[in-house]
Amino acid sequence: MIPEPNMITPEAWAQAECGGTVAVDFETFYTATYSVAELGLWAYCHDPRFQAYLAAVTDGERTCVCAPSKFPWATIAGRTWVSHHRDFDRAVFERLQELGTIPAASATAATWVCSAALCAYLQMPRDLAGAVKAVFGETLDKGPRDRAKGRHPTEDCFLAVEISRYAGRDALASLALWNHLERHWPAHERRLFDLTSEMGRHGLAVDWEYVRAKRLELEDLAGSIADALPWKPATSVKQFEAACERIGVPAPPSTSNADPGFARWLKKHLDSDAATWVRHMQRVRSANRTAKVLESMEARRMPTGRMAYELKYFGASTGRWSGGGGLNLQNLNRKTAEGVDLRRAIIAPPGHVLAVADYSQIENRVLLYLAGDTEALALFRDNPNADAYEIHARRTMGYAESESLKAWCDRTGSNLRQLAKARVLGLGFGCGWRKFIDVARVMAGLELGEDESKGIVEDFRRSNPLVVDLWNRLQDACAVCDGRRYALPLPCMQHNPALKRFLFYRDVVVSKDDTTATVAGERMHVYGGLIAENWTQATARDVLASAWLRCAQAGFVPVLSVHDELVFELPEASADQDLAQIIAIMETPVLWAPHLPLKVEGKLMPFYAK
DNA sequence: GTGTAGGGCGCG
DNA sequence: AAAGCGCGCCCTACAC
Numbered sequence: 269m270i271p272e273p274n275m276i277t278p279e280a281w282a283q284a285e286c287g288g289t290v291a292v293d294f295e296t297f298y299t300a301t302y303s304v305a306e307l308g309l310w311a312y313c314h315d316p317r318f319q320a321y322l323a324a325v326t327d328g329e330r331t332c333v334c335a336p337s338k339f340p341w342a343t344i345a346g347r348t349w350v351s352h353h354r355d356f357d358r359a360v361f362e363r364l365q366e367l368g369t370i371p372a373a374s375a376t377a378a379t380w381v382c383s384a385a386l387c388a389y390l391q392m393p394r395d396l397a398g399a400v401k402a403v404f405g406e407t408l409d410k411g412p413r414d415r416a417k418g419r420h421p422t423e424d425c426f427l428a429v430e431i432s433r434y435a436g437r438d439a440l441a442s443l444a445l446w447n448h449l450e451r452h453w454p455a456h457e458r459r460l461f462d463l464t465s466e467m468g469r470h471g472l473a474v475d476w477e478y479v480r481a482k483r484l485e486l487e488d489l490a491g492s493i494a495d496a497l498p499w500k501p502a503t504s505v506k507q508f509e510a511a512c513e514r515i516g517v518p519a520p521p522s523t524s525n526a527d528p529g530f531a532r533w534l535k536k537h538l539d540s541d542a543a544t545w546v547r548h549m550q551r552v553r554s555a556n557r558t559a560k561v562l563e564s565m566e567a568r569r570m571p572t573g574r575m576a577y578e579l580k581y582f583g584a585s586t587g588r589w590s591g592g593g594g595l596n597l598q599n600l601n602r603k604t605a606e607g608v609d610l611r612r613a614i615i616a617p618p619g620h621v622l623a624v625a626d627y628s629q630i631e632n633r634v635l636l637y638l639a640g641d642t643e644a645l646a647l648f649r650d651n652p653n654a655d656a657y658e659i660h661a662r663r664t665m666g667y668a669e670s671e672s673l674k675a676w677c678d679r680t681g682s683n684l685r686q687l688a689k690a691r692v693l694g695l696g697f698g699c700g701w702r703k704f705i706d707v708a709r710v711m712a713g714l715e716l717g718e719d720e721s722k723g724i725v726e727d728f729r730r731s732n733p734l735v736v737d738l739w740n741r742l743q744d745a746c747a748v749c750d751g752r753r754y755a756l757p758l759p760c761m762q763h764n765p766a767l768k769r770f771l772f773y774r775d776v777v778v779s780k781d782d783t784t785a786t787v788a789g790e791r792m793h794v795y796g797g798l799i800a801e802n803w804t805q806a807t808a809r810d811v812l813a814s815a816w817l818r819c820a821q822a823g824f825v826p827v828l829s830v831h832d833e834l835v836f837e838l839p840e841a842s843a844d845q846d847l848a849q850i851i852a853i854m855e856t857p858v859l860w861a862p863h864l865p866l867k868v869e870g871k872l873m874p875f876y877a878k
Numbered sequence: 879g880t881g882t883a884g885g886g887c888g889c890g
Numbered sequence: 891a892a893a894g895c896g897c898g899c900c901c902t903a904c905a906c
Contacts, residue, residue: 300880305899504902505885524886550886553901557887560900584896588890596898599889610888631890631895699894707894781892793893801895805890831890831896 269404270444273331273436281325281332282340288327289348291383291443294336294360295322295435305594308568309355310469310576313363320360320369324435328443331436336364341375352396352442354382355465355578383445385461386453388582391772393789400441403448408441409434452768460813461581463820464589464829471574472597472827473617473837475875479562482608486559489606490552497545502552508545517542525550528706555606564595565613574617579829585788586771586806587813588831598830602878614828614876619840623847624877625854625870626833629656630808635696637864638759638803639734649865657688664731665691686712687724695728697804698739698797739796742803746785746794750778754785756803760810763860769810771802808832811866815854824850828876835876843872 276284297319298304304312312318323336325344332339351357358380364370387399397408494502499511509519517540520533530546537543568575577597583590591598600610616622633656636644647659655674661667661684669676677685687708694707701721708714708721716724729736746754754773761767773785773794785794812832819826819834824846828835834854838846847870854868871877 501902503886503900506903522885526887553886554888557900561888564899580898583898586896588896590896591889591898594899596889599887599898601888605888626890694894697894698892700892702892703894795893797893798895805896808890833890 269448270400270406270437270441273326273333273433273440274329275432275436276330276332278332278334278338278340281330282343284330286327286330286343287347289350289443289446290325290327290344291350291352291439291446292344292357292361292380293324293351293435293439293442294320294357295324295431296320296360304356306567308576308593308595309359309578310471310570311568313359318363320364322431322435324432324439326436326439326443328440328447331440333432333436333439337369339370341370344377345375346378349377349380350383350442350446351380352383352399352438352445354380354385355468381446381450381458382461383442383449385581386449387445388580389453389457389587390449390768391585391770391788396438396441396445398789399445403445408437454767454769456813456817459817463816463825464579464581467825467827467829468578468593469576470827471568471570471576473573473615473620474565474569474575475613475615476566476569476573479565479613482613483559483562483566486555486562486606486608490555490559493548493552493555497548497552503549503556505549508542508549511545512542515541520546523549526710528709551606558601558605558608558610561595561600561610562608562613568595584805586802587769587809588805589829597828600876609877611876611878616837616874620837621840621843621872621874622876623836623838623843623850623870623872624833625836625847625850625868626830627808627812627854628867628869629692630811630832630866631804632656632692632696633864633866634808634811635735635738635800635804637861638800638807639732639738641732641734642863645863645865648867649863652865652867655685657685657692660692661685661688664728683714686714690714691724691728695725695732696735697801698795699725701725735800739800741796742799743783743796746773746776746796746799747778747783749773749776752776756799758803758806758810760858760860771799771806773799807861811858811861811864814858818853818856819850822849822853824853838872847872 297317302315302317307315320336322333323339324331324333325339361370365372384394388394392402393399400406400408499507505523508523512519517537521527521529523546524530534543565575568577570576577595578593579597580590580592583592633648644659644663647654647663655672658667658673661673665684665688667673667684673685673688676682690708690712693711694704699707701718704725705716705721708716745756754776755770758769758771761769773787776783776785783794784791812829816826816829816834824836826834826836836850851868851870855866857864857866
C-alpha cells in the first residue's frame with residue numbers, strides 16, 4: 269500500500285507539475301537532554317542547539333528529501349499539507365522561517381493537518397509505525413531514527429542517505445494514512461484539534477518569581493530531608509528495606525502514602541525509625557516532584573512572559589485530552605504541598621482575571637443518562653443547586669427529611685452523606701466489596717469492615733437496577749462480538765450517524781468466565797462496569813468538547829482545559845458578564861442529549877485554583 | 879550510555 | 891458473581 273519513495277531532486281521537484289495534498293516531515297537534531305520532552309515544542313525550536321537537517325516532501329508520486337533551505341517551498345504554497353504530529357513539523361517550519369532558512373513569504377499551507385491526530389481519533393496507534401501496521405499491515409523500520417539520535421547527519425554521508433530514505437518513507441506513510449482515513453474525521457473534531465494546538469501555543473501567564481522562589485525552596489527542602497536519611501539515594505526503596513532489616517522492623521508492603529497496606533503497616537510501627545524514614549522519603553518524593561514541575565515550567569517560558577505548553581488531542585482512548593510535551597497541566601496538585609501551590613503559579617495577565625468553569629458531577633449525570641434513569645435526571649434538572657450525593661440518598665438510600673442532607677448530617681452527626689458520596693463515586697462502574705473498602709477510605713474517609721462493605725455493594729446494586737442493567741447490556745453486547753470487534757457508538761452518533769464516534773474493543777475473546785479485548789493496542793479484561801465507565805467518560809468528553817466549540821464560536825477561547833473544566837482569561841471590565849455567558853453556553857443542553865441536565869460552577873480568580 | 883519496567887505521586 | 895476507570899512524569903533498578 270505504501271510504495272517505495274520515488275526520490276527526486278529539489279530541482280526536479282521545482283520543474284514538475286503537482287497538485288493535491290502533500291506530506292511534510294522534518295528531521296531535527298535531538299539528544300536525551302535536548303528534546304521536545306525536555307523543553308516543549310517552543311523552547312526546543314528556539315534553543316541554540318536547534319537544527320533541522322532534512323525536509324521530506326511528497327505528493328505520493330514524487331518524494332523530495334533535502335536540506336530545508338534547498339526545497340522550493342513556493343511550489344507547495346496554498347495546498348493542504350499533512351504531517352504525522354503536525355504541531356512538531358509546523359513549529360520547526362515556523363522557526364526555520366524566523367531564522368531565514370526558509371524565506372518567510374515563500375510558503376504557507378492553506379491548511380496543515382495531522383495524520384497522527386486522525387489516527388488517535390479513530391483509536392488506532394498514534395505512532396506512525398503502529399498506525400501503518402494497524403491500517404496497512406506493513407512494518408516500518410524505526411532503526412534509522414534511533415541511530416540518528418545525538419548525531420548530526422549533515423556530517424555523516426552514510427547516515428544522511430539512510431535518514432533520507434527513512435524521512436521520505438515516513439512522509440509517504442503519513443500521506444497514505446491521511447488519504448485512506450481522512451473522511452472519517454469530522455470537521456468539528458478537526459476544529460477541536462486546532463483549538464487545542466492554538467491554546468498551547470498561546471500558553472498561560474505565569475508568576476515567574478513565584479515559580480523560581482518556590483523551586484529553590486523545594487530543592488533546599490528536599491536536600492535537607494534527604495540528608496537526614498542514612499542512605500543514598502534518599503528515595504531508594506531498596507536501601508530503605510535494607511535499613512529496616514538492620515533495625516529488625518519488617519518493611520511495609522509499599523512505601524506509597526496512598527497504599528492501604530502502607531497505612532496498616534504505619535499504624536503498627538508508628539514509633540519506629542522506619543516510620544520516620546518512610547515519611548521522610550515520601551516528603552522528598554513529593555517535594556522533588558513539585559520542584560520538577562516548576563523547573564519544567566521555567567523551561568517553557570517564552571520572551572512574551574507566557575508559558576507555552578502542549579495538550580494531546582485524543583490522548584486517551586475515550587477521547588479525553590491528556591498531558592504531553594514534558595509538562596502535564598492536567599495533574600497539578602489541587603492543594604498546597606510543602607508550602608507550594610502549583611496552581612497559584614498560573615495567573616491572569618494584567619487587566620484580566622482567570623475564569624474557571626467546571627461541570628458539576630458530570631460523570632455521575634452522564635452515567636444516569638446512559639442508564640436511562642430519567643427520575644434521577646429529573647431531580648437534577650428540577651434542583652439545579654442540589655447536591656448529587658443528596659439526590660442519590662433520596663433516590664436510593666431512603667433519605668426523606670425535608671432539610672438538606674448536609675445540614676441533617678451536620679446536626680445529627682450521621683455519616684450518611686459520606687456514604688452516599690462513596691457509593692456515587694465508587695460503585696457506579698462495578699467495583700466489588702474488597703476494592704470498595706479502599707475506595708470508600710480514599711474518597712469519603714470511611715473505614716468499612718468486610719460485612720459492611722458487602723452490604724453496601726449489594727444494596728447499591730439492588731437499589732440502582734438501571735445502572736446494573738446497563739453493565740449487563742454492555743457486557744452482553746460485547747460478548748456477542750466474540751472473535752471480532754465490538755464498536756460501541758457514542759450518543760452524538762444518534763444525532764448524526766455520519767459521525768464515526770465509537771469506542772472500539774478489538775479482537776474480543778469470550779471464554780467461560782472471562783472476556784478480553786484489545787484497547788489502545790493492549791489486551792485487557794473487559795466487563796460491563798468497565799465498558800459503562802469508558803462510555804460515560806467518552807460521553808462526558810463529548811459534552812465538554814461541544815461546550816468548548818460553542819464557547820469559541822461565541823468568542824470565548826479557553827487558555828486551558830482539564831477534563832471537565834475550561835479556563836479563560838477575561839478582561840476585568842467585562843469578566844462578570846462574560847463568565848455568566850460562558851456558564852450559560854456550557855449549561856445549554858447538547859443537541860444529542862437534550863435531556864441530560866448540565867450544571868456548571870464558575871469562579872473568577874487572580875490565579876488558577878480549584 | 880540507552881531503553882524499559884515498576885513503583886510512586888499527581889489529576890479528573 | 892466478580893471487576894472503578896482514564897491519564898503523564900519522575901525515580902530507581904536493571905538489562906543490554
